[in-house]
Amino acid sequence: MHDIANEAVKFIDLTAAYVIFLFVVGFIGGLVSGFIGSGGAFVLTPGMMSLGVPGTVAVASNMCHKFPKALVGAYKRFKYGQVDLKLGLVLAVSAGAGVQVGIKIQRMILEKWGQAGSDLYVSLSFVAVLIVVGLYVLRDALNISKSGGGERVVLLARKLQNINLWPMMTFKTANVRISFWFTLPVGFATGMLAATIAVGGFIGVPGMIYLLGVSSLVASASELVIAFVMGMGGSINWAMHGMVDIRLVLIILAGSLLGVQLGAIGTTYVKEHMIKFVMATIMLIVAVSRGFAIPKYLHQLGLISINEGTMTVLGSISFIMMCFALLTGATIILVSMWKARRATYIPEPLVEAS
Amino acid sequence: MTDLIEKDNRNELRNSRKILVLANNGLFRDHVINHSVQLAGRLGYDLVALSVDSHLEGRSFETRSAESAGNLCERAGLNGIHCSSMTRSGDIEFAVEDAIHDMKRVEIVVTDSETKSESIRNISVPVVSVLSASDDQGGKIMTAQRESSNSKAKVIGKTAGFGLLSAACYAAVFTNSAAVMQTFTKGGWYAALPIATVVAISLVHGAFAHNLWSLLGIEALKRDQVRKTEHKVIQKRKTQRKRPRAYAYVNPFHRVDL
Structure with a gap:
């Protein structure tokens, strides 16, 4: 197995420009992950591929940087009392099943329609899931922002919490008591999306918020636990096939460990709906970005006809928009952190006048 | 009766809430400046620097206090906070009470912990005494x-x-x-x-x-700490706001020609 890997895979030579690019993308991706619980991976994989890294190595290296980053982020946010470890682990189990099913579906599509069909499936999943969920999350964030109030548990989550279906589970940090059976679809969908578009959190975090009734702060923090468990499993799998380029992983990690801690700190400054707002913004821009990639795959499948130049332009627009999504998310986080930092002051211990 | 000399009357025209920063012997030390500017920034209040010449030093006091108040107002200005200064002379407590009465809407008095506690004991708004390195509890x-x-x-x-x-x-x-x-x-x-x-x-x-x-000073915000402090300030304000009120009796038949 490893011989095949060594023969088939060509690891790239690193230049200073590549190192800087990976470090910066790692930092921004880490910042977003620390804040919303996921993100960054969708730029890193195509980003590495654009540097000439083979697809499998890019996916493997991305995953291998993801789990230590999630570990550090989860630990940091656990210290802030935001992580529901039990919730994260319960969801991670069903997410593991979701990953396996997701991979099987991918393989099936690959066998039937080839690489273009698989890419089209991935892009369509991106567009469909991200637009639907992204718009819903954005609407919710805007409503909370307009009303100026805090987050409320949505009606669906309250109804599900009221259904007494054995076994009931209590998640203390999340302050939720719900049947185990309702956690299954959330974890499963997270895993399936992670296997398909590499960012399970785009369904995991909204799933926890709108189905289980978890606050966005706890949901985004607990998502890091899921990311750690899934990432660790995936990384071991890829490493056993000799696909991990440790150099790329370490460079990305150098930036992302700085970013993930900053993002985690940021969650303590901003209002909770900002997490939803950042997540929705990134999701919608990424959805549009993937939309630009669809014509290329349709062309490859012979369903439409477009010339080579147009495909190149569309591909470039798609990648630039992905980078833009990440940059926008990072900018919103940093600006809102800056504003909150200026507005918030922790007074020194006071001595009362006697 | 206290001899009051007011230098700046602009605050009388302003209706915004204020923090009165009381100088200790004409000086606003750095920790008092930092605390009051940050507090004003967070609460959206204006600052009023008050120096009370309790020992009737005269011109030397005025020069010293003007320079120190200038530092406070300069810091406030950099943070976009309106700041004005005034000098009064006489008993500190009376001077502070008079200033509060004249200016209206003074919500908090911030002072140095070195300011003698007996001289600010009966002030009718909450007093925040900021710790300094050379405090009585210095050790x-x-x-x-x-x-x-x-x-x-x-x-x-x-x-x-x-x-x-x-x-x-x-x-x-x-x-x-x-x-x-x-x-x-x-x-x-x-x-x-x-x-x-x-x-x-x-x-x-x-x-x-x-x-x-x-x-780099980028650390997580402990929200409980902020809430606790805010709660403390609010509680203190509630208990201390027992300001004597003057009730005027208006005779409805006064100067009425029948």
Whole structure:
């Protein structure tokens, strides 16, 4: 197995420009992950591929940087009392099943329609899931922002919490008591999306918020636990096939460990709906970005006809928009952190006048 | 009766809420300036610097207090906070009460902990006495400050230590990258090598990153601490706001020609 890997895979030579690019993308991706619980991976994989890294190595290296980053982020946010470890682990189990099913579906599509069909499936999943969920999350964030109030548990989550279906589970940090059976679809969908578009959190975090009734702060923090468990499993799998380029992983990690801690700190400054707002913004821009990639795959499948130049332009627009999504998310986080930092002051211990 | 000399009447025209910063012997020390500017910034209040010449020093007091109040207002101005200054003479408590009465909407009085407590005992708005290094409870405060500087030194040490360790790990991998890549990509049980490496790096580099952000002053906000302080200020305000009110009796038949 490893011989095949060594023969088939060509690891790239690193230049200073590549190192800087990976470090910066790692930092921004880490910042977003620390804040919303996921993100960054969708730029890193195509980003590495654009540097000439083979697809499998890019996916493997991305995953291998993801789990230590999630570990550090989860630990940091656990210290802030935001992580529901039990919730994260319960969801991670069903997410593991979701990953396996997701991979099987991918393989099936690959066998039937080839690489273009698989890419089209991935892009369509991106567009469909991200637009639907992204718009819903954005609407919710805007409503909370307009009303100026805090987050409320949505009606669906309250109804599900009221259904007494054995076994009931209590998640203390999340302050939720719900049947185990309702956690299954959330974890499963997270895993399936992670296997398909590499960012399970785009369904995991909204799933926890709108189905289980978890606050966005706890949901985004607990998502890091899921990311750690899934990432660790995936990384071991890829490493056993000799696909991990440790150099790329370490460079990305150098930036992302700085970013993930900053993002985690940021969650303590901003209002909770900002997490939803950042997540929705990134999701919608990424959805549009993937939309630009669809014509290329349709062309490859012979369903439409477009010339080579147009495909190149569309591909470039798609990648630039992905980078833009990440940059926008990072900018919103940093600006809102800056504003909150200026507005918030922790007074020194006071001595009362006697 | 106290002899009152008011230098700046602009605050009378302004209806915004104010924090009255009381100088200690004509001086606004740095910790008082920092505290009052930050408090005003957070609450959206204006600042009024009040110096009370209780020993009737005259011109030398005025010069000293004007310079110190200038520093306070300069800091306030940099933070976009309106600030004005005034000098009064006589008994501190009376001077403060008169200033509060004249200006209206003074919500908090901030002063140096060195200001004698008996001279500000009966002020009708909450008084925040900011600790200084040379406070009566100086030992404790100096220890706290020393501890704080020690902890900063500790953070610098940790940042440097973990930074060097992290750099050493990176150097070890990148100076032998060919051999590392060959071994780490063999697959099978060799998979443990990249996994163990990233875990080790995440611990070392993660600790470095944590200390680096701490050193840069970027730390998580403890919301409970803010709430506790706000609660304390509000409670104090509620208990102390027993301001004597003057009730005027208006005779409805006064000057009525029948």
